[in-house]
Structure formats: structure tokens, C-alpha cells
Amino acid sequence: xxxxxxKNESVEPAAIRAWTENRIIYVELTDGRIIGFxxxxxxxxxxxxxxxxxxxxxxxxxxALRWESLDEDITVPGIVAGNFQLPYHIDSPxxxxxxx
Numbered sequence: 001x002x003x004x005x006x007k008n009e010s011v012e013p014a015a016i017r018a019w020t021e022n023r024i025i026y027v028e029l030t031d032g033r034i035i036g037f038x039x040x041x042x043x044x045x046x047x048x049x050x051x052x053x054x055x056x057x058x059x060x061x062x063x064a065l066r067w068e069s070l071d072e073d074i075t076v077p078g079i080v081a082g083n084f085q086l087p088y089h090i091d092s093p094x095x096x097x098x099x100x
Contacts, residue, residue, distance in 0.1 A: 014062035
């Protein structure tokens, strides 16, 4: 009788979709999670107009977010790990939800 050993390898998270709503950047990951963070956590995004924030695209097979017009790149593994440029402020814009 043989035993199959499965190696528990850690896989870096990648994105399959990214979008912006109310100055919050959302990322849907390949494992099904959706995470979000305020634009105010990154210097260039904090001052960018909402229209520019919505121009987010995926790069490097989902391992990076790119804002071409802002010349900004952010890694998805860095976001998941909580590596932000700026601290979170309690007075950051609230996340709005539709309550129809």
C-alpha cells in the first residue's frame, strides 16, 4: 500500500478582476475572495480624481494593478499582505452600500 504525500505549497494570490466604487478599490482573487481598500492608503491614488481611479487594469497575469494615466502600479500580493504606503485613518470616506 502506498501513501500519497501532498506538499502544502503556498500560492501567491492573483486577481481576476478589479474595480473602484466610492474611492474604494476592490479586487476579486482567484480563490474567490473579494478584498477592498481605500484609495487613501496610497499616495498617488489618494489625490486622484474618481474618474482616474476607475481606470484600473490588471497586469502581470493578475499579480499587479495598473493605473496608466497615474503611472501607478500596486502588487496584489502586497495588498493581500496589508502592505500600504499610508496608514488607515478613521475619518477615511465610509464604504457605501446600497440598501434598497
